[in-house]
Amino acid sequence: xxxxxxxxxxVYRETGLEVAPAQADASFDDLAGWDSVYLLALLTALxxxxxxxxxxxxxxxxxxxxxxYRTEATR
Amino acid sequence: xxxLGVRILxxxxxxxxxxxxxxxxxxxxxxxxLWEEWVDTFVGNRGRHLARDLKTGEIQCTLxxxxxxxxxxxxxxxxxxxxxVDLMVxxxxxxxxxxxxxxNLVADRLGIDGVPTYQLLSGCTGAVQALDVAHKMMxxxxxxxxxxxxxxxxxxxxxxxxDLSKQSAAEAINGVLFGDGAGAAVLSTDPVPGTSxxxxxxxxxxGRGRPPGQTLEWFGQxxxxxxxxxxxxxxxxxxxxxxxxxxxxxxDLLGELDxxxxxxxxxxxxxxxxRMTERIIGELSLDRAQNVNCVAEIGNTGNSTPxxxxxxxxxxxxxxxxxxxxxxESSKWIKAAFALEVS
Numbered sequence: 001x002x003x004x005x006x007x008x009x010x011v012y013r014e015t016g017l018e019v020a021p022a023q024a025d026a027s028f029d030d031l032a033g034w035d036s037v038y039l040l041a042l043l044t045a046l047x048x049x050x051x052x053x054x055x056x057x058x059x060x061x062x063x064x065x066x067x068x069y070r071t072e073a074t075r
Numbered sequence: 076x077x078x079l080g081v082r083i084l085x086x087x088x089x090x091x092x093x094x095x096x097x098x099x100x101x102x103x104x105x106x107x108x109l110w111e112e113w114v115d116t117f118v119g120n121r122g123r124h125l126a127r128d129l130k131t132g133e134i135q136c137t138l139x140x141x142x143x144x145x146x147x148x149x150x151x152x153x154x155x156x157x158x159x160v161d162l163m164v165x166x167x168x169x170x171x172x173x174x175x176x177x178x179n180l181v182a183d184r185l186g187i188d189g190v191p192t193y194q195l196l197s198g199c200t201g202a203v204q205a206l207d208v209a210h211k212m213m214x215x216x217x218x219x220x221x222x223x224x225x226x227x228x229x230x231x232x233x234x235x236x237x238d239l240s241k242q243s244a245a246e247a248i249n250g251v252l253f254g255d256g257a258g259a260a261v262l263s264t265d266p267v268p269g270t271s272x273x274x275x276x277x278x279x280x281x282g283r284g285r286p287p288g289q290t291l292e293w294f295g296q297x298x299x300x301x302x303x304x305x306x307x308x309x310x311x312x313x314x315x316x317x318x319x320x321x322x323x324x325x326x327d328l329l330g331e332l333d334x335x336x337x338x339x340x341x342x343x344x345x346x347x348x349x350r351m352t353e354r355i356i357g358e359l360s361l362d363r364a365q366n367v368n369c370v371a372e373i374g375n376t377g378n379s380t381p382x383x384x385x386x387x388x389x390x391x392x393x394x395x396x397x398x399x400x401x402x403x404e405s406s407k408w409i410k411a412a413f414a415l416e417v418s
C-alpha cells in the first residue's frame with residue numbers, strides 16, 4: 001500500500017474498524033475497540049495481500065497501526 | 076441425628092478420538108503459522124478432541140456414546156452397578172437430538188431404568204445446575220445414588236469443508252476454543268469414608284436486561300435455509316464480564332459457607348480458554364489454593380468441564396481439604412459454583 005490512508009481503508013475493509021488518520025499513531029491500548037481478534041484479522045489479510053509471511057512476534061513489537069503500516073504494509 | 080449429606084464418590088470422563096493440536100488444525104485448514112502463533116499467544120489452548128473425523132467428516136461418536144462411557148467409568152470408579160442408580164441428571168447445550176433426550180439414551184445403554192431422569196439445556200453452568208438439581212433432590216432423603224452427567228459436542232457446527240480463511244477471525248476462533256467431551260459424577264447419601272461432601276451448590280441468573288453473550292440455534296424443517304448464524308459470541312462482553320462474575324460467585328460461595336480464602340485448598344476455575352483462565356486465577360489471587368485446569372489440553376468442553384476438573388481434583392484431596400469450583404455462562408449471564416470438603 002502506497003499511503004497510510006490506503007492502509008487505513010484496508011484496515012476498515014478487513015476489520016470493520018474505522019480509524020481516522022489522526023488516530024493511526026495512537027497506541028493500541030488507546031485505540032477504541034481494538035483487540036487481538038482485530039490484530040489477527042488484519043495480519044492475516046496483510047499476509048494474503050503482500051504475499052509475505054507475517055511473524056506475530058515481530059508484529060507485537062508494533063505499538064500502533066502506523067507502526068504496522070511502516071513494517072508490514074509497505075513490503 | 077446426623078444431617079443428611081451428599082457425597083461425590085467418583086468422577087469419570089470421556090474424550091472422542093485423538094488429541095488434535097493446533098498444528099494439525101492449521102495444516103488441515105491451510106492456516107498459516109501466524110494463526111498458530113496467535114492461538115498460542117492469545118488463546119492458550121494447545122489441543123482438543125473432536126467427535127467429527129477431520130479427514131472423512133464422519134461423526135465417530137455421539138454425545139450419548141461419550142456420556143455413556145463417562146457414566147460407566149464414574150460408576151466403576153465408585154464401585155457401584157448401574158442398577159443402584161435411582162436418579163439421573165444430564166446437562167448439555169448440544170444434545171444429539173431434542174427427543175429422545177440424551178439422558179434417556181445413556182440410561183438405556185447403561186442399563187438404568189425405572190428412575191427419574193432429567194435433562195437440562197444450558198451452556199457452561201449446566202453441569203453445576205445438574206449437580207444442584209441432584210443435590211437438592213437427594214437432600215429430601217428420597218434418593219440414595221445419583222448419576223450426574225455433562226457433555227457437549229461441536230460436531231453439528233464443525234464444517235470440515237469450511238474455508239476458515241474466509242471466516243471472520245471471531246468465527247474462526249470458536250473452532251479453536253471448544254472441544255468435545257463428556258463427564259459424570261456419582262453422588263451418594265451413604266457416608267463413604269474418604270469421599271468429599273458436596274457442601275453447597277449455587278446457580279444464579281444475573282442477565283436481566285443484558286443482551287445474550289452467546290447464542291446457539293436449532294433449526295426445524297421449515298427453517299433449514301433461514302440464514303441465521305447457528306452460533307454467535309460476543310467475545311468482548313465475555314472478556315469484560317466473566318472474570319468479575321467468577322470473583323463474585325467465588326466470594327458469594329465462601330460467604331455462604333463462612334469460609335475464608337485461605338481455607339480453599341483447590342480451585343476449579345472456569346475453563347473458557349488457557350489465557351482467560353490465567354487471567355481469572357490472577358484476579359482471584361488466592362495464595363494457597365492449587366488450581367485445577369484442563370482447558371489448555373482439551374479445550375473448552377462446556378458441560379463436561381467440571382467433571383474433568385473433579386476427576387483431577389478428587390485423587391489429590393485428603394481429609395480436611397476443601398475445593399471450590401466456579402462456572403460462568405455467557406448465554407444469558409449465569410454464575411454457578413459448588414464446594415466440596417473431604418471429611
